[in-house]
Amino acid sequence: MEKRAYVHGYSEREAERLGDQARTLTELLHHDTRYPAGSRVLEAGCGTGAQTVILARNSPDATITSLDISPDSIRRAEERVRAEGIANVTFRTGDLFSLPFAPGSFDHVFVCFVLEHLADPKGALAALRPFIKPGGTITVIEGDHGSAYFHPESAAADAAIRCLVDLQREAGGNALIGRELYPLLASAGYTGVNVSPRMVYVDASRPDLVEGFTKQTFTAMVEGVRDTVLARAMMDVKDWERGIADLYQTCGPDGVFCYTFFKATGKVPE
């Protein structure tokens, strides 16, 4: 994993946001990832452990190794996992482009919300492959900010979201990577690649998602780049505030918000 600025920053609010996001989306994204007893699983890019907790709970008899390039994130992930009383996870600091393991060390690899931050996502997938034993699998989950659309429509909200996409691109990442998972995995040498889109559809009849996804996950993430956007005059303050207000408008009784995550699996040939 290259060392670049993490577009969302490392603040307390960001840790909270990741926690909220994980809880709201757990069922949608993770319900069908269960690893058998005794299997060795690498979580590549665990961050502060938001997904680690879910992964470990869904596969209590698998042995999970969670790796991240940031020692600070690893420390927080360890604290979170210990606080939850989870015992089947080991943590390692390391770079996923030069893993500190022997080839074929794992039965399965799990990569969630990581490729979006990398300049060479195909290279990352190819770098992970030798560490999966033949017949093993990789599972990748990513969002795609270009899949966000809503009612009422708003050019200002579209522009605010575009700022996030542009900042992530400048930092070397790609906030539109979800749609690319099939060609990325196929070209990195995985077989039997299957992509399953997971759409989050939110209207006023689903108040938990209005709060947990539209407000606390997506809109909070956009609001998180406010200072950078304004300091760099990517939008003027009036348009920015209009865009954010319009995102909150999609949380009203007539509002609708749509976003799609992509979950892909692939195999390493026997």
Place this chain on the structure above:
Amino acid sequence: MEKRAYVHGYSEREAERLGDQARTLTELLHHDTRYPAGSRVLEAGCGTGAQTVILARNSPDATITSLDISPDSIRRAEERVRAEGIANVTFRTGDLFSLPFAPGSFDHVFVCFVLEHLADPKGALAALRPFIKPGGTITVIEGDHGSAYFHPESAAADAAIRCLVDLQREAGGNALIGRELYPLLASAGYTGVNVSPRMVYVDASRPDLVEGFTKQTFTAMVEGVRDTVLARAMMDVKDWERGIADLYQTCGPDGVFCYTFFKATGKVPE
């Protein structure tokens, strides 16, 4: 239904396109619409009968009345239904804003790819309501062209799609109506409104959808407005052709295409 120019036109190719679309999408959109024996169902806005055939087959013991404002469409729908040997459908020419039936004549109403063409979709839904008996249901299916995104990205393809959206808007319709079904049905007086998005995800591992959806349904629909777009200089011919070529590019081995239909149901209070 107001008498306005139907944005897709009434050519043979359009009839074929609607036929292809219906076959490819049948399972995704219609598998969960089955009406009980003896129930009276109104299909409001049947067009040339592409959905009528599916509706009648899925509910062979229901009595279906299919209505459209265009006598020519009704004639073609009748031919299609007769050719399929279907006997539980009766056709009527008429306007859904002033239905030629007694109030409470139907147990269920079905409206598919119709609201997108109307200047007053909420008014249409409200106009249908008195004809559904208390406790009956309405089912509405619409697309949303703003839900189309793809890999590789292309500004020219986005512009070509935007032409279709603009033309439909000028004709009094709304090609982005799918996302609005919840507030439309709720504000038209239906209760228990439930919206179920049906995403079409297409990559190279799904050749039937590449052919049947990305090429023959979506791209063919965009290509259908070529003459109007060029005659009115909404795009220049080079950009247009680039946009269409880029849509075909999403059908290649590295291409991905995404589109979402929305299916909504609501009830008339007892």
